Amino acid sequence: MSVKPFSFFSGALYSRKVCHVYLPASYEQSEETRYPVIYLLHGLNGDETSWIVKGNAEATLDDMISSGALRESIVVMISDGGYGHGTFYVNWYDGSGRFEDYVLYDVIPAIDREFRTIADRTQRAVCGLSMGGYGAFVLALRNPDVFGAAASISGALMSANLMTEQMLRSEVVRMTGPVHGSYVKELDLHVLASRRVREKNRPALHFNCGFSDYLYPLNSAYKALLDQLGYEHEYMEFEGDHNWDYFGGHLPEALSFIERSFPSTQT
Template sequence: MAIVPFSFFSGALYARKVCQVYVPAGYREAEDKRYPVVYLLHGVNGDETSWTVKGAAESTLDVLIASGELTESIVVMPNDGGYGHGTFYANWYDGTGRFEDYILYDLIPAIDREFRTIADRTKRSVAGLSMGGYGAFVLALRNPEIFGAAASIAGALMSAAMLTPQELRSDILRIMGPVHGPYAKQLDVHVLAAQRIREELRPALHFNCGREDFLFPANQAFQELLNQLGYEHEYMEFEGSHQWSYFGEHLPDALRYLERSLHR
């Protein structure tokens, strides 16, 4: 078990980027073995080291793999693109940056080339906290041919219809454009879930949130929507607020679900 820094070039952002990659024990010795991949996304003001430095991700992965609760896996912890306070892993309406393209067409192919991954949606999942929870769901719902499952921990599961006037004066409008416009709908988790339920190929979804979290109402609203749609999912509520003690404690809940969903 080791964390390996991995650098690659992003054509979408025209920049050199670095991610942290967890490789399981025996990776270097088992030269013919290939592994499932989990992409683990950070939140606002974070970077590729956030999950290991603040969220104890390495020790969590060690314990889950040793106990058999998680298959030996490669876990990739990327930077969101490094623009402003956070990119939300989306291609911005105002043209600032193509941060979804950076993940899909630069990061994932680079990981599949460099590491012995199982390069298939049935063995590739994405998870994240807060902004990264939103990013995980939007990436998976928009690209179910790439991700078979997604998990959100205290995610910013936004719908344009739920945004407050204060939020509309932030970078959100730079990301999604006019709230009632077609571009905003492409980045709205409520709209995306409703579109995906009509199609056979859709990602498995897990999300959890603390009851004292300011994002708790948004998570409840998304759960209600999925129930109305009949979209199969797992939703969990716990005591806790929007802080690293919660994120780290409930990372195992997300990883266990991804394990179950990709082995059904």
């Protein structure tokens, strides 16, 4: 297995970007085989190297693929777009950046052109930690035609109704707009789940969080919301705090769920 940097141009952000791409062992042995794709998203103040350098993702992927717990897959570790402390992978209300467009219209098409992917929602998943956990869910729930599954580890699973006074006075409002406005509803995971729950192609959702994590209340509230809606999901709780020991240690649960979400046979 190998991880290689891949650079591409983002029209949404009008800049050159880099992602890191994990290729399975058999990738170079055949020019015909195509693979499902998993996108890994980092958290606040991170970048496209975070999962490799801090999260031990390469070793985890090697072990899971070797053991058969995860089928051979292309795994893409991307930047959130690189603005400020973090972009949350969405288009910002104040026009600071089109970070959802960057993922949908720059990153994914570039990966599908350059690598032998299976370019289908049923074989494309997204997973992230903290801010990236929110990003994974918001991208999938807003774009179920693009992602068939999403997984969050210690995610910032935000809803406008749960925004604190501190958030209302922070840079978050530049992203969401007025807390009682219409734009924030398009980024509200509670609202988005309620829209998707009855749809046949709603994305499969997994999330896990540590009991000592400061984001634990947001995760338990999201589980309660999904239970109330009847949105089928997988939720797990473990001992642990908001740190890389937890993020990397519980990546296997997220990847195992994604494996189960893929079709039983590859196309």
